[in-house]
Structure formats: C-alpha cells, structure tokens
Amino acid sequence: MKTIYARPVVMEDKLTHYCSGCHHGISHRLVAEAIDELGIQGRTIGIAPIGCAVFIYDYFKLDFIVAPHGRAPATATGIKRVFPDRVVFTYQGDGDLASIGMAEIIHAANRGENLTTIFINNANYGMTGGQMAPTTLLGQHTTTSPYGRDVKREGHPFHIAELMSNFKGVVYSARVATYDPKTILASKKAVKKAFMNQLEGKGFSIVEFLSNCPTNWGMSVVESINFIKEKMVVEFPLGVYKGGEE
Amino acid sequence: MKTIYARPVVMEDKLTHYCSGCHHGISHRLVAEAIDELGIQGRTIGIAPIGCAVFIYDYFKLDFIVAPHGRAPATATGIKRVFPDRVVFTYQGDGDLASIGMAEIIHAANRGENLTTIFINNANYGMTGGQMAPTTLLGQHTTTSPYGRDVKREGHPFHIAELMSNFKGVVYSARVATYDPKTILASKKAVKKAFMNQLEGKGFSIVEFLSNCPTNWGMSVVESINFIKEKMVVEFPLGVYKGGEE
Amino acid sequence: MSERILFKGVEAVAEAAIKAGCRYFFGYPITPQNETPEYMSKRLPQVGGVFLQGESETASINMVMGASAAGARVMTTTSSPGFSLMVEGISYLSGMELPCVIANIMRGGPGLGNIAPAQSDYFQATKGGGHGDYRNIVFGPSTVKELVDLTVLAFDLADKYRNPVVLLADGALGQMMEPVVLPEEVKLENLPNKPWALTGALGREKNLAMAFEMVPEKLEEINWRLQKKYDQIIKEEVRWEEYYTDDAEYIIVAFGTSGRITKSAVKALREEKVPVGLVRPITLWPFPYGILVELVPQVEAFLVVEMSAGQMVEDVRLAVGDRRPVFFYGRPGGMVPTPKDIVQKVKETMSLLDF
Amino acid sequence: MSERILFKGVEAVAEAAIKAGCRYFFGYPITPQNETPEYMSKRLPQVGGVFLQGESETASINMVMGASAAGARVMTTTSSPGFSLMVEGISYLSGMELPCVIANIMRGGPGLGNIAPAQSDYFQATKGGGHGDYRNIVFGPSTVKELVDLTVLAFDLADKYRNPVVLLADGALGQMMEPVVLPEEVKLENLPNKPWALTGALGREKNLAMAFEMVPEKLEEINWRLQKKYDQIIKEEVRWEEYYTDDAEYIIVAFGTSGRITKSAVKALREEKVPVGLVRPITLWPFPYGILVELVPQVEAFLVVEMSAGQMVEDVRLAVGDRRPVFFYGRPGGMVPTPKDIVQKVKETMSLLDF
Amino acid sequence: MSKLKIREEYCKACSLCVEVCPNSVLGLSKDINSRGYHPVELLNEDGCISCGFCYIVCPDMVFDVYKQEKSEE
Amino acid sequence: MSKLKIREEYCKACSLCVEVCPNSVLGLSKDINSRGYHPVELLNEDGCISCGFCYIVCPDMVFDVYKQEKSEE
Amino acid sequence: MNYEIIISGFGGQGVLAFGQILSYGALKEEKYTTWFPAYGPEQRGGTAYCTVVLGDEEVASPISSDPDVVVVLNQPSLDKFEPWLKKGGLLLVNKSLVTRKPEREDIKIVELDALTMARQAGEERASNIVLLGRLLKELPILSMTTVSEILKEFFSHRGESVVKANQEALKLGWESGE
Amino acid sequence: MNYEIIISGFGGQGVLAFGQILSYGALKEEKYTTWFPAYGPEQRGGTAYCTVVLGDEEVASPISSDPDVVVVLNQPSLDKFEPWLKKGGLLLVNKSLVTRKPEREDIKIVELDALTMARQAGEERASNIVLLGRLLKELPILSMTTVSEILKEFFSHRGESVVKANQEALKLGWESGE
Numbered sequence A, B: 001m002k003t004i005y006a007r008p009v010v011m012e013d014k015l016t017h018y019c020s021g022c023h024h025g026i027s028h029r030l031v032a033e034a035i036d037e038l039g040i041q042g043r044t045i046g047i048a049p050i051g052c053a054v055f056i057y058d059y060f061k062l063d064f065i066v067a068p069h070g071r072a073p074a075t076a077t078g079i080k081r082v083f084p085d086r087v088v089f090t091y092q093g094d095g096d097l098a099s100i101g102m103a104e105i106i107h108a109a110n111r112g113e114n115l116t117t118i119f120i121n122n123a124n125y126g127m128t129g130g131q132m133a134p135t136t137l138l139g140q141h142t143t144t145s146p147y148g149r150d151v152k153r154e155g156h157p158f159h160i161a162e163l164m165s166n167f168k169g170v171v172y173s174a175r176v177a178t179y180d181p182k183t184i185l186a187s188k189k190a191v192k193k194a195f196m197n198q199l200e201g202k203g204f205s206i207v208e209f210l211s212n213c214p215t216n217w218g219m220s221v222v223e224s225i226n227f228i229k230e231k232m233v234v235e236f237p238l239g240v241y242k243g244g245e246e
Numbered sequence C, D: 001m002s003e004r005i006l007f008k009g010v011e012a013v014a015e016a017a018i019k020a021g022c023r024y025f026f027g028y029p030i031t032p033q034n035e036t037p038e039y040m041s042k043r044l045p046q047v048g049g050v051f052l053q054g055e056s057e058t059a060s061i062n063m064v065m066g067a068s069a070a071g072a073r074v075m076t077t078t079s080s081p082g083f084s085l086m087v088e089g090i091s092y093l094s095g096m097e098l099p100c101v102i103a104n105i106m107r108g109g110p111g112l113g114n115i116a117p118a119q120s121d122y123f124q125a126t127k128g129g130g131h132g133d134y135r136n137i138v139f140g141p142s143t144v145k146e147l148v149d150l151t152v153l154a155f156d157l158a159d160k161y162r163n164p165v166v167l168l169a170d171g172a173l174g175q176m177m178e179p180v181v182l183p184e185e186v187k188l189e190n191l192p193n194k195p196w197a198l199t200g201a202l203g204r205e206k207n208l209a210m211a212f213e214m215v216p217e218k219l220e221e222i223n224w225r226l227q228k229k230y231d232q233i234i235k236e237e238v239r240w241e242e243y244y245t246d247d248a249e250y251i252i253v254a255f256g257t258s259g260r261i262t263k264s265a266v267k268a269l270r271e272e273k274v275p276v277g278l279v280r281p282i283t284l285w286p287f288p289y290g291i292l293v294e295l296v297p298q299v300e301a302f303l304v305v306e307m308s309a310g311q312m313v314e315d316v317r318l319a320v321g322d323r324r325p326v327f328f329y330g331r332p333g334g335m336v337p338t339p340k341d342i343v344q345k346v347k348e349t350m351s352l353l354d355f
Numbered sequence E, F: 001m002s003k004l005k006i007r008e009e010y011c012k013a014c015s016l017c018v019e020v021c022p023n024s025v026l027g028l029s030k031d032i033n034s035r036g037y038h039p040v041e042l043l044n045e046d047g048c049i050s051c052g053f054c055y056i057v058c059p060d061m062v063f064d065v066y067k068q069e070k071s072e073e
Numbered sequence G, H: 001m002n003y004e005i006i007i008s009g010f011g012g013q014g015v016l017a018f019g020q021i022l023s024y025g026a027l028k029e030e031k032y033t034t035w036f037p038a039y040g041p042e043q044r045g046g047t048a049y050c051t052v053v054l055g056d057e058e059v060a061s062p063i064s065s066d067p068d069v070v071v072v073l074n075q076p077s078l079d080k081f082e083p084w085l086k087k088g089g090l091l092l093v094n095k096s097l098v099t100r101k102p103e104r105e106d107i108k109i110v111e112l113d114a115l116t117m118a119r120q121a122g123e124e125r126a127s128n129i130v131l132l133g134r135l136l137k138e139l140p141i142l143s144m145t146t147v148s149e150i151l152k153e154f155f156s157h158r159g160e161s162v163v164k165a166n167q168e169a170l171k172l173g174w175e176s177g178e
C-alpha cells in the first residue's frame, strides 16, 4: 500500500481541544504540511496567539512562544531579528490580529518583516464565547452585538487581506477558505507560498482563512459551512490580493 | 478700512511655543478659521495629542482634553458618543497617530466615527527631538535613523491619507501642504470640508498636512520648505484621496 | 422592598451600574467577565445609553476618559491582563481627576495565567499599577449583593472625589449567582452637576482636562492637592466588616471571596470555641489599618488569607508592625481555599504559639 | 585600569549594555531618555547588533520578549508613561521567566506629568505594575558610574535568575554627565548558555515560552516555584550602601538621585556634629529591610527622602514598624530636593524629638 | 492493511468526512469514544477509492489514506 | 490706520512673510522683541496691496490685514 | 440551617441547570442561596460541576469541601466527590453512567437509573431533573411545588412539552423514593 | 575640596557647553566631576542653566542650593541665582546682557563685557568662553592648559579658526583679571 495522505510529521500525535468541526484544525494541518514539505521543522519557530488557537503549541513539534493578546507580530519581530535564518510565523485570530493587535500587525507588515502570518477570520471571538470581532458581518448577532452588527455603531467589517496588500513591505496577501476539498487544496498552496517567500527572504506574507465557529455561531457544522459559502465569501472575496503573479 | 484677514476669533491672543517658522501654527490657524466660519466655537471640543502640539489647548478658546500619546481617536470617540451633536476633532502628529496610535485611528476611522482628524506629518518626532517617525522618508537621517531610514530595517514610509481612504467609514481623506499661499488656501478648504462633513453627520474625515520641522531636520525655514516641496510631496502626493467629488 | 433577583456577579455589576445612572460602557472581552459587556450591549441601548466594544483595553480606557470628560457616568470592566493595559490611562484619569468606575474581575496570573479566580492584582490596584503618585479608591466586594451596593457607591464616590474607583473582585464572585435586591434607579437629572465637564465652551470659560504641567513647581502643587484629596478619602471612606472580633484573640484578615470563605471557617472554629474573628476590608484602598491597630492589644496573632502569594499581607504588617505575628495563607494561580484549609491553617499557627 | 570617559547617564547605560553583551534594543522615544535609543541606533549596527524603534512601548516590550525568548541579551528603556504601557508585557516576561533589562528613567507624574526628574514609579516597579504575583529585581542607581555597573550586573542577574531586571533611575541621573570607567566588553561566546531558548527544535525536544497554565493546581505550583526563586533573590541579592551609619542616631533612607543628594546633606550635618547617617538602598526589590531592622536599636528616628509623595516610605515602615518614628520628606511632580532642604527637614524633625 | 487508518479517539463526529466522501463509504459508528463521540468508521473498504477527501477535510487529523499499489491488485 | 496690524511680540522672524510678499514691502526690524527675535516690519505702507499673503503664510498669526475701502481712497 | 450541595457530571448533562434550579427555588422560598459554577477548563468537554448552598442563613463560603449532598452524573464525578461528602451526607448517583459502586459506608447512598427514568418521562436529557426529584424526596430543602414552578419558568422557552416532560421527570424521581 | 558652579543664561549662549568644558577639564585633570543640566521646559527659548561640581572628592549632590560660583550670562539668571550664591562666593557677570548691578555685598563680584571681548577674539558666540577664562583666573579649579586643550577637542568639528577664536577668548578672559 502506498501512502497517499498521512498525518504531518511535524504534528504531535494528540487530540486537539477544538470543538467538533472547527476549521482551526484544518488550518493547523495545512501549516504542518507546508513545514513538512519545505523540510523546515528544525528551524521553524511559532508564535501562538491568545484565542482558541492559544494551544497550538501543543500540536506542533516546534519551539513556540505564547505572545500576549495581539502582540504576536512584535514578538515574532524580536525573534526574527535575532535569527534571520529561522522561519518564524504567527497564527492569529481576528480578535487578536484585527482588533487589539492592529498596530502591531500593520507595523510588522509595513516594515516588511520577513515573517509569515496565518490569520483566522471566524467573524467572532471564539475563545471568549462569541463576541463581536472587527470581521463580524453587518447584521450578524454575537454576544456583544445582540441586535446585529450595526454599521452606524460599529462600522463595516475589516478586510485584512485587502488592507495588507497596501503595504509595500507585504509581498503576499491572500484570502482562502477551507470549506471543501477544493478550497482546502487552494489554501494549502497559499500557505506554502507564504512560507516560501520567507525562505527566499522576500518579506511579509499573510494568508487569511475564512473559518467557522459553529459553537459560537450557534450553528451545526454544516450550517457553519454554508454561512461561510453564502455570507462570508460575499463580504470577503477569496483570492490573492498581492503577490499572486509569477 | 475693510478687514481682509484677521486673527481668528476662536484663537486665544497668545504667543505660541512653536519654533520659528514651524508650520504647526499655520495648521492651527486653518482649524480656527474653519471653526469661525462655521460658527461652531461654542460646541466644538478638541483633543490634543502628545507631541509638539500638546499645547494646542492653550491657543484655542475651546474645551480641550490632552489624551495619552496616540489615543486621541479613542478619547474623541468617548466624547462624541456622549455628545453626538458636538463637533469633536483630534489634532495629531505622525508619531502619535501613525506609530503608537495606529490601532486607535484605524478603528475610529473604520467605525466611521463622526469625527474630524487633523494629522500633521512632519516626518519625525518633533517634540522629543527628531526621532524617526513612520512617515520618515527613505534615507532620511533622524536621531534614531542616524544612517538614514533603511527600507530593509524600517520599511517604507506610511501613507496615511491613502490608507484611510480604504475604510468605508471614512468619508473624506486628503493630503495637503502649507508651504505657500496656494497650498495653504487649498488646505483651508480641506479642513473646512472635514468639519462640514461632521456637521452633516457623514462620518470620519481626515486631513493630512505635510508639515515642516526645521529644528529637528537641522534646516533653515526656507530649506525646510524646499524639503517639503522637493522630497515630501514626491513621496506623499497631495490630493483628495476620498470624498473629493461634488 | 424591591424584588429579590438571582443574578450572576458579572451581570449584577452591570445592572447596578445602570441603576446608578451609568449610560456608557466601553470594554473589551476577557474571561471571566465577558457577561458584563454582553449584558451592557443588550441593556444600554434599551435605556438610551451606548455600549461600544473598544478595539482593546487601551482604547477602552481612553474611550472611558472621553466620556468621563464629557461628564457622563461611565464604566469599563476587565480582568487582570486587561487591567495591565489600562494603567497608563488610569494614571492619566487620576491626574485629570476624571471620575469613572473600573471593575477588575481578577484571574490567575502572572501573564496569561488562567481564567480561574484570583486576588493577585491587589498590589496593582492599591499601590499604583500605573506611574506617578496617584491613588484609586479600591473596593473588594465579597457577595453579589455587596458588589451591587458597592457599584452604586463607586459611581457616587467617583463623582464626589473626581477620581477613578476600582471594583476589585475575582472570577468566583463574578461567576456565582446570588439573590440581590436592586437599588432604585437614580434619575439622571439628579446626578451631580459637573461644571468642569467638556461640553463645548459656550458662554463660559473653556474647560481643560489634562494631567500635564511642565513646570515642576506647579506639578508639585498639583500633586500635593491630589494627596490632600487622598488624605480626605482616607479619613472618610475607609470601610470594613468585623465578624466575631469582639472577643477574638486571633484575627484573620481576608477580603472578597477569600473573606467570605474565611467567614465559614470562623463559624466552624467558633463552634469549636476557638476565639477567632475576621476583619474583612471592604475598601482595599484606603486600607483599614485603624481597626487592626485597635485590635492588636486583644489579639495574639493575625492570619492573612489571600488568593495570591501574599500582597495584602504587607498592609496588615504595616498596621501590626512587629507587635504580633502575622501569618499568611495564600493560594495563587487560580486556587480557591476552602473553609477547611483555613481552619487547618489557623490550628497549625495556633499550635506554634501554644495557644 | 581603563580610561575614564565623561558620559551622560542615558548614554552610559547604553554603552554599558553593549559591554555586557546586549546586541538588541527595542524602544520608543520618550523624554528624558531619548539619548538611549539614539545612542543604540548608532552603536548597535557597529557591533553587529540590531536597533529597532518599536511602534510603541507595547510593541517594544513584546519585541524584547521575542529576542529574549530567542536567547539574546536584550534591553529596552523608557520613562514613566511608557513603562505603564509595558506592564502587561512585563507580567508575561516574568511568568515566562525570560531575562531582559528594562530601564525606567522616571519623570514627573501622574499622567503625562512633565519631563523633570522624579521617583514616583517606585511602587509600580517594586510591587508589581502588572497583574499577578511576580517580582522584578529593581536597581536604584545614584551615579552614572553605578548606573554602568548595575547595568552590567542587571544583565548577569537577569540571565542567572531568568527574570526581568528593572533599572529605576530618574531624569536627573539620566541627563547628568559624570566620568565613568567602562567595563571590559564580554565576549559573546562567554555568555551563559540558554538551553531553554527558542532556536528551532532541531535535534531536541521543543522549547516553549509561555506564562499560561489553565489548570489552577498547576499554575499554583508554577507560582510557588517563582516565589521560591524570589526568596532566593531576596536572600542573595539585597544591596545597599551605608554612609556614616556606624554611630548614627538618626538615619535617612533615600535611593538614587535623592540618595546622593542626601549624602551631601549628611556630610553637612556631620560637619555640625549631628549624628546622622544614610542607608541608600541599591536594590529596591529586594528591599534591604534587614539593615534597617539592625539599625533600629541605635537610632532615634528615621527619615525617608523621596522625589515622590511617599512610596518607599512604606517599605521603611515595614522594616521599622512602630519602634521608631519614620518621617518623610517628599518632592513630587519633578522637583529635586536640595541638600539644604534635607538638612532643614532633619533639624525640624529632630526638634520634634527633643534630640 | 486497510486503505484508511482511522484514529477513532480523535474523531469528534463532525461528519465533514462523511459528507465529502464521493462514494459514501464513511459513517459514524454506534460506539462511543472516550470523549463521548460516535467516531467515524469505514463502512465499505472496497468502496473506498483512496481519494483522500476525508483526510483533506478532517479538522482532527483522524485519517491516513493508503492506496493499493498496482502490484497489489 | 495702517493696512497691517503687526503683533511684533509674536513674531519669530522666520521670514516666511518677507519672502512671500509680492511687493517686497516687509522686512525684519533691527529691534529685538522680548523673545529675542528681530520682528517683522512694514517697510513701505503704500507698497502694500493688502493681498494678505503675509497673513496666510505666517505661522504665528502676527498679522491682521486691512484694505482701504473705495470711499477711503 | 444551610445545605451545601455539589452537582457534578459531563458538560451537557445539565449539572449547572440542576444547581440553578435549586437556587431559583431557594429564591422563591425566600431562602438564602448561592450558586457557584466551576467555570475553569473543565467546562469544555470534561467534567462540569457547581456548588449550591441554600437555607435560612446568609451564605458565607460559596464553595464547600464537605458538602451535605453530592449528586454525581458520571463516573469521574463519583471518583472526585465521593470522598468530599460529609459524614452522614447524601450521595445521589446516576447509575446509568456510573460504572462502579460507591465505597463509603458512613454516608447515605441513593442510586438511580436516571436515564431510563428520564426517557420514561419523555425527555432523554432530563436525567438531572430525575435526580433533583429524588433529592427533594430525600431532604426537605425545597417543596415540590416550588421546584415544579421553577421548571416551568426555566424550560418555557423550549416549549410546553419540554416543561411537561421535565415536571414528569421530577415526579418520577420523587416517586422512586416512596 | 569640591567647587559647585552654576552657569546660567539664554539657551544658545553656550551655558551647557561652558559646564561641559569644565567637566571635561576635570576629567583630564583626574578630578571628580558632575555636569547636570536643567533640562526642563526652560530649554526651549527661556533660560538654561547647568550645575558643575568638580574637585578632589567624590561628588554627592549634583545640584547645589549654595554654589561656590555663579556665572550669569543674562538678566533673568542674575535675578534667579544671585541669592543662591554662598557667602564669600564668586559671582561672574556678563555685563553685556545684564541690565542691573548685583546687590549682595557678602560675595565677590566680577563683571565683564564678555560680548565685546568675544568679538575681539573673533567669535561673537564666545562670551561664555571669555567668562570661563576669567573664572580660571579667579579660582584655581583647572589649569589654563587643560582647558585650552579641551577647547580644541570641543570645537574641532567646527574648524580650526573657531578653535583658535575660542582659545583667544579664553585668554582674553584670563587676562582681564590680571
């Protein structure tokens, strides 16, 4: 028998704490596959966010640091400046990156720090129980937008992939999803590209994942996938916003 | 004799602390003229930054609060949410707004807070003695970029007017200068527009001033003006980036 | 008498704030106090108020600053790491003399720590987490009822003294449910007049809100004026509860959740005729040094119980000096002591003293 | 002996750091310490290091966290409001047990305050500006020479204990120039080995840097382990200077700039045969309680001199208890006491005691 | 050896794999794993074409997928 | 009444007005104001056309500018 | 006198609701009460539990290391809390999900096949309420009428049939002790 | 013995440099020294001053409320610091920018038209150095040779002629006391 697909080597053999059907696990695996395929396990260092993915350090056979909420890009900068030849990546949620950590991600991006950022947009704060995120859709009900996000009060959802593409220091910015095999395979390419750019010393790369949160959206897993396909993708079009050429 | 130009009524009759030839004074006056012409002195509240303009409260007959460095947009939000019918504006430097206060300005802009922001881009930190700002030009020598700003280490200068125009909550974003009567008169229109938008409840408006800092640039006043005309305007093109129509 | 309602601590604090006339809330989610912003996001629009989730704790405290400067009753709530992000703003608010109420529903630290109940931000709240010589009134509520009452008082004292007031509770109090009787809602028009507020300088001299004075002589004067205010607060606002202290020969000092747990321990010990009593500080700043000093003559020893590695114990030692032994029993990192633990510690330390 | 060089405090600290093997600096401008980042921006590239101006103090301390986790000797410097923005990060660093050196060149507070010298962040530095049960070693240098020596020691102790070390100086020390002899530059290859550093998990188990443990029992254990380390530091690292204490009947306690100014006052008083002495804490945490306790029997009274409204005085009271009067002379808001002021205060208080 | 290695203990019964399997050869078992979930099971070994869709969509890395080599057929 | 009101005490001698004046009727005085600057002065009242450029460029709000009404001419 | 009651089981078995219903009942009967959840990491997936204190004295400690009653809905809960129970206390066991017998002999033990009884009442998820009914039978902490009314309020948002089923479960629990 | 010297004038008159030169001189002569600037709001526009302590004892206080020497380059400085001067101390006055006479009679007063002398030396901005030269003449705090060398290092980046002019100014100051 030939192995077609096997659990990535860089992943620990461990049960994750994520809710049933949560896409965080898929994004993890895509990162792992990229690391495996690029053969960089021994020189990759990860920065965990504060969010549901805070436990990511538990699932990878990699050195990891758990940075304060939102500050992963600054922490990553500190590591990368000491070890320019290591591969350093942050994995951040939309509360972490787009709310409290806005200044840090923008400045790291603008500096063109040679980093890779995996950004999980699940339109809410998963870990703390489903509050509004900067990426929450208009009209979406969350525990802190109980009447639905109102453009007058809270403004429009943030488009991170587009925003990032404005900065000259950013060499790659893409938005992907993981709701079916096709999108997952496309995501995989994006993640790999984002790591390869770093290996080639090109600068800052970011991949935004449209991700689900069945638990806090109050949906079944299937419903959550439909929400991504029908609602999120409309607000947040998939695609490569920068660095897709070649 | 007919009065052609007179010191704006909303300004205190006071000597400013600014260095000789510093453009902060011109920007102040333009704000004052807009307030005078719109007749909103009694209902305007200002937020002073931390920067050379921290003393702005001393020069206006207006209620003022001196917010912590970079946080003026958050403080302004707090005031405006209490008094939606007052006119609230922030006046911020490029260290204040574009460095430490990046998250606050972006989130206020994205929320479409009905505020007016006057943004003074003088390519360095004036008050603290000329350190590098996010807007410092490539190659520009400052006290913390003694070998010249290096794109590899510090990235490209930030383009705030352009960046702001990305957000749906922003109704007006313009970049102006004050190096001669023509640019000053154009700036005046921009400032007035930025206040009028607020009076009309439209949302967030920002005017970026290309400003000088002869003291820390180590230049005469005339040299500083040439620097703006020859260098800054090239990196930061003047113009209305959003909301110019009509 | 009004109706008794079963309320979770972190929701009760929100409703009590609304009853006290708070119409503005700016805050950022963090466990174990998420229910407070959540509750506010639902309720404030119903009463014509504004809930806004700040983009961070830093932004939130500065929004609070704006709303407070505008003269509104305003509040934020957070938990330990979030409070740390607010201390610059709190130092400013204190220097500006802007009233506001800040609840810290403490969790295990340091760093990210965990989300379990803790009391390890006592130093931060009482000795100045931020820079400079400032003080905040700090309450240490121990029941949901008291949390409600102190929330209302917090708004009143904040306005009275033009000073931030901190509600220093922990996740246990925040997450528990208890019956409370809500106070009458104040009429907004009866709230204190604030001639200093930034409302637009119409027909009056301009108002300035700032914590800024370049001339050292003047800033020194401002500081002494603040200190005088703090002295007045020390004189007038110290609060504590005594429990079986009358004839106590051994005093336990504990606040908040560990304070009420200690009550059960005291009750149990009293049943065994052990002459212990409890002093439960209600204001952590100003700290009730006086009552402890008073008790020294009648008491053989003190025991301080905290859900931390030992912070308030310093204030108790300040009061008691070397005149009596001051023992310490602490559970840091999110652990909650049981009455049994405390009883045992009392007995242990008593045996040291040949009680 | 090496050459004596005239150095400004805030530049000396930078050069000393480089001599100690510090090759990474992340910081944000703020008066009165701008010359430190400025100096570093010039010097670090010359020695193969990296200077990066963080976008804020918040970012800077988190960059420090990254570099420290990577095993480098790294530093940041700031002044009061900037330190407040760092306390969340410092709590994390402490919980993670990451070594680093942080200088706070204090200025007048609270809030924006002013840029004049002050000592009003004593509480913040010594009692935990951030949340949770953590402690930092805090040095209070009083001369540029001492600043240099303590900077080097700070890096060594930071590595030894895997703990942040704070240099708590003020604008006066920062801005003054004095001759110093710089230490030999350490060879980078002689710096301590850091097997815990994040270097990429090549051929070894992965390393984790975090201040995070969801299970209270475990986080409690971590906290007790930290406390044990702190106890060891208390045992081994307390430092202070005594000046004319041998036969002193009146002791002044002062640190840093007010400490050295007090020296002049003591000298003047001794010339008048007044039996005063000075205890100048060099480590503010761990605080030298012991020496004060020892001195109690020979001393009639203590006076604490601070450029604040009174913070360290609490620690002196903790040591002295009620056994002796502890007077206080403070100048908050950026004022610097003169020797004359102090002499007068000593005489005043002595007359109260019928000395 | 089966075409699928299934780590039953890791399965959270989200059904993503069940829905995506082109040949509908996956289902949730009646058994319960130690986390209280009915884990996935391969209903029909022969029906599995080793396409790997199940691997691709599974958030919990439950599967490894193998294919019969030509020689084995 | 002059066409220009000049607040000499506020002038910082930056010369911006001097350079911009279309008729070159402004100059810096030999006197010193209390801040140590040689303040601006109107060298030639008649040459001033009340264009206001000096007002417009002055960062220190030193000027008010008046124009002779037709009737005054 | 106050009762200290610990209720423990898997998240999803309704142990927090069990406790809240007790507290709401206490409120209705003008008793003192405190409901305190273990809200830590146990919440997600693992074992959840809460402590309810209720009675006619003001509640001091909201937690207890020697409760009067322990209700366990699964095996780990039995392991954890059986030793805590005060001498002479009541241990209420959901036999349906507990694999071993309690060991202590100095306590009163009541074992119930709560799942079967809940199904019988028409609501699989009402095991907790079955146990609650039995608790009321064993100890006079609250009246059946009170709790029955509380159930109505508590479950009303899930429709009348759920309310009815839960009331039936309560009754079955009570009757199992007759 | 240590000398405590305050030098005060407008920002731009070189009072900080005056002090630094003293401290560099002290360094060269292996003395103890401290240079301490008032770096507060006075810096911009207003009066600037610094305190230099130097001598053969380790420096305790870097500031002084009763200095041995006060050098004033403008009127406000005279007003501020004349009263501070220790009894018997030396007050050095730049007559060129001081409008009134000193008032105290218990001190030694030396007034110099430093501006004129500086011009004479070929460097308008060297008033400070003229006063420095005279200070050295009045008090044996540092040798002329030392200071002359320091001037060379201090002004070398501004070219030889500036160095020369300053050395000349120093000399003129010294000679004014002969």
Ligand SMILES: Cc1ncc(C[n+]2csc(CCOP(=O)(O)OP(=O)(O)O)c2C)c(N)n1
Residues within 6 Å of the ligand: A049, A050, A051, A052, A053, A069, A092, A093, A094, A095, A096, A097, A120, A122, A124, A125, A126, A127, A128, A133, C028, C029, C030, C031, C057, C081, C082, C085, C112
């Ligand atoms: C300073 C600080 N503020 C708040 C929190 C609480 N907190 C933990 S995770 C989180 C947000 C998580 O949301 P997101 O980043 O979107 O990640 P997700 O869980 O959705 O994947 C918050 C606010 C914290 N730990 N620290």
Ligand SMILES: Cc1ncc(C[n+]2csc(CCOP(=O)(O)OP(=O)(O)O)c2C)c(N)n1
Residues within 6 Å of the ligand: B049, B050, B051, B052, B053, B069, B092, B093, B094, B095, B096, B097, B120, B122, B124, B125, B126, B127, B128, B133, D028, D029, D030, D031, D057, D081, D082, D085, D112
């Ligand atoms: C938290 C904090 N960090 C740093 C400072 C010091 N500081 C004062 S003004 C300033 C920057 C000023 O630059 P900019 O905003 O560009 O204004 P400018 O003076 O150039 O007009 C800084 C860093 C401060 N006051 N507070």
Ligand code: SF4
Residues within 6 Å of the ligand: A017, A018, A019, A022, A023, A024, A052, A122, A126, A127, A212, A213, A214, A215, A216
């Ligand atoms: S809460 Fe949401 S984001 Fe977090 S693990 Fe569960 S489903 Fe995923």
Ligand code: SF4
Residues within 6 Å of the ligand: B017, B018, B019, B022, B023, B024, B052, B122, B126, B127, B212, B213, B214, B215, B216
């Ligand atoms: S330092 Fe620069 S920005 Fe500040 S007042 Fe002077 S010239 Fe203007």
Ligand code: SF4
Residues within 6 Å of the ligand: E004, E020, E021, E022, E023, E024, E025, E026, E047, E048, E049, E050, E051, E052, E053, E054, E055, E065
């Ligand atoms: S490999 Fe393909 S066919 Fe086989 S079980 Fe998985 S999805 Fe179904």
Ligand code: SF4
Residues within 6 Å of the ligand: A021, E010, E011, E012, E013, E014, E015, E016, E017, E018, E039, E040, E057, E058, E059, E060, E061, E062, E063
């Ligand atoms: S996708 Fe994975 S977790 Fe979900 S049911 Fe299939 S095997 Fe189980």
Ligand code: SF4
Residues within 6 Å of the ligand: F004, F020, F021, F022, F023, F024, F025, F026, F047, F048, F049, F050, F051, F052, F053, F054, F055, F065
């Ligand atoms: S008004 Fe015009 S012409 Fe007259 S002085 Fe001013 S710039 Fe010159």
Ligand code: SF4
Residues within 6 Å of the ligand: B021, F010, F011, F012, F013, F014, F015, F016, F017, F018, F039, F040, F057, F058, F059, F060, F061, F062, F063
């Ligand atoms: S522009 Fe204003 S400040 Fe400058 S020289 Fe003219 S009048 Fe004076």
Ligand SMILES: [Mg+2]
Residues within 6 Å of the ligand: A051, A093, A094, A095, A120, A121, A122, A123, A124, A125, A126, A133
């Ligand atoms: Mg999220």
Ligand SMILES: [Mg+2]
Residues within 6 Å of the ligand: B051, B093, B094, B095, B120, B121, B122, B123, B124, B125, B126, B133
């Ligand atoms: Mg600037």
